[in-house]
Amino acid sequence: MIVGDHRQIVIPDLGGFRSSSARLKGLRLIHTHLDGERLTGDDLTDLALLRLDMISAIEAGEDGLPGMMHTAHLIPENPGGEYWLLMDPVPVLETDLNFLKFIQALDEQFARRQSSRRVDSTERAILIRVETNPLFDSEASIEELRELARSSGVEVFDSVIQHRNKYDPKYLMGRGRLSDLVIRALQIGANLLIFDHELSPAQVRSITDFTELKVIDRSQLILDIFARRAHSREGKIQVELAQMQYLLPRLATKNTAMSRLTGGIGGTGPGETKLEINRRRARDRIGRLKRELRNVQKGRSQRRRLRQKRALPVISIIGYTNTGKSTLLNALTKSSVLTENLLFATLDPKSSRLRFPRDREAIITDTVGFIRNLPKELASAFRATLEELNEADLLLHVIDVSNPGFEEQILSVEKILEELDLSRKKCICVFNKVDLFPDRDILDNLCRRFDAIPISALDPGTLPPLLERLENNI
Ligand SMILES: Nc1nc2c(ncn2[C@@H]2O[C@H](COP(=O)(O)OP(=O)(O)OP(=O)(O)O)[C@@H](O)[C@H]2O)c(=O)[nH]1
Ligand SMILES: [Mg+2]
Known part of the structure; x- marks a missing residue:
């Protein structure tokens, strides 16, 4: 029973009121x-x-x-x-x-x-991008978000791009548009909103409260993929560290939407009983993870020193995620590292021995894929792994030339190399997936412009020019 005045009634927060149906409230x-x-x-x-x-x-x-x-x-x-x-x-x-x-x-x-929609996954999402820059390619960006969502097992039901002069400080998009989205979500049965942005903790909270849907941002999606794919001890520690660091500023003392915030996708949030996590515990945990990480990494640098004693040159494969780095490593060394048409298939990079035709040898290492705007928590957690690239004698930059956004991807990779202080290192570019590239003449031109070697990692016949270039440079 609510009593209002002649203008309005104020409906109290119904968050605690749950009905048996996920669709209708029972009121x-x-x-x-x-x-x-x-x-x-x-x-x-x-x-x-x-x-x-x-x-x-x-x-x-x-x-x-x-x-x-x-x-x-x-x-x-x-x-x-x-x-x-x-x-x-x-x-x-x-x-x-x-x-x-x-x-x-x-x-x-x-x-x-x-x-009647295909629903294998419990997470059914609407993707949202709010664009203030009319020159930015929001379609491509939302396409990448779609791939990220797919890689983390989320079913994407719809995507929305809203153009605005400036972001709404509270909801990012307009309140009216957000209401429409809630209705749309209800109609199509979506239960998750994924924003192609980094949301502030306060924004996540207000959007969650307003929509009563689970809300995550691009960083959290990437963190989630990393959490799914980390297998080694080091990788797992790094990911949990990044998750905890992401979570810490989002842990309010009193927050009803907490379970939604800390749950991650399908409950891949950091371990422990999620509801009980508080700031102090989170800080303790972060301290403990950092110490563990240092220990694990000590072992790694010892192994590395051993390798250096053997004095084999090291070639490190780098590049944007899903460009075919692991496929190329397999093709070059006839090994069988997992490759998949998913973003961040590789999180625990492998090294292999590469034997050149004239019996020279090198160590060739795979790397975690790069992505633009890598969440800063992940960047810092993975810094040590990436800094190992410092010890490479040669970088091999794999570019998926069949991706229409490959030039932006090159720029993103170069930016990350710069941040890691690696831009002066000798680097060979390869254009991979040429089998998917439609026009040979345009490709030849691009190869000249970027000084890149065209290959298809799936076709060993295309690799000899690359091998020759690698050997010469070593
Ligand atoms: N058509 C075509 N597909 C390729 C080629 N090289 C790789 N692929 C496919 O591209 C997808 C990604 O390959 P991966 O080797 O896993 O890519 P990656 O760069 O290691 O990706 P992450 O580890 O996720 O960063 C896989 O489905 C491969 O089969 C190629 O030359 N041509
Ligand atoms: Mg890989």
């Missing part, structure tokens, strides 16, 4: 407008945002008696795009609707519509 709102209005636009927005089973406005007559009842309810996705249906008004004392039967049928209708 009906029955109210009256003092100035004789029927259902208003605000009413219909509340219907959707609060996922009410139904909303009714009862007319109040001059004589104080109830008049007609106006009712609306949500409907599943439909070609007309409406999200609500207005029922015929009836005098309130004559309603004979069997509400329970009706709402069960409606809920089933939602369920049927949603299951």
Whole structure:
């Protein structure tokens, strides 16, 4: 029971109120407008945002008696795009609707519509990018986000790009547009919003509170992929360290949305009972992880010194993620490192021996793929691994020339090399996946322009010119 004034009612936070259905809230709102209005636009927005089973406005007559009842309810996705249906008004004392039967049928209708989509994963996302720069290629960026989502096992149901002059400080996008999104999510059965941005802890909180959906940003998505794919002890420690560092500023003392914030995708958040994590524990854990990491890395540098004693030259393969680095390592050394059409397939890089035709030898190492705007927590956690590139005698930069965004990818890689103080190191560029490149003449031109060697890591026949160049440089 809520009492308002002639202008508004304030609906309390319903966050704690859970219904058995994931779709409808199990609540009906029955109210009256003092100035004789029927259902208003605000009413219909509340219907959707609060996922009410139904909303009714009862007319109040001059004589104080109830008049007609106006009712609306949500409907599943439909070609007309409406999200609500207005029922015929009836005098309130004559309603004979069997509400329970009706709402069960409606809920089933939602369920049927949603299951006509392919849903193998429990995470069904809408991707969102808010663009303030009209020159930026937001399509490409959201495409990369889609690949990241796929790599972390999330099913993408929809994606939205909103152009704005500036970001909304609280919600990033406009409040109205965000309401539309909630409705859309409800209709198509999405339960996760992924923003192609780095959100501030406060933004995540306000968007989560407003939408009642799980909200994650690009950094968290990347962290999640890393968490899934780290297998070695070192990799696991590095990822957990990065996750904890990401989480720390987001741990508020009082926060109802906490379980959603700390859960990560499908519960791959950092270990321990998630709800109990508090700042002090998080700090302790970070300290412990850092110490462990130092120990593990000591062992690694000892192994490295041994290798140096053997005095074999070291070639390090680097490049943007999913460009074919591991495939090339396999092809060059006839080994079988895991390769996959996923971003960040390799997190625990392997080294292998490379034997040149004239019996020279080198060590060739694979590396974690690069990506633009790597979350800073990951960058610092993986710094030690990446700094090993300092000891390479030669860098082999693998570029996926079949990707329309390959030039931006080159720039991102060069920027990261600079940050690691590696830009002066000798570097050979290869254009990989030439089998997917449509035009030979354009390719030849590009190779000249970038001084790159065209190869296809899947076709050993294309590798001899590269081998020759490597051997000469060594
Ligand atoms: N068509 C084509 N596909 C290739 C070629 N080289 C690699 N691929 C495919 O590209 C995908 C990524 O290859 P990986 O070797 O895993 O790429 P990576 O650079 O190691 O990726 P991360 O470790 O995720 O950064 C795989 O599906 C490969 O089969 C190529 O020359 N041509
Ligand atoms: Mg790889």
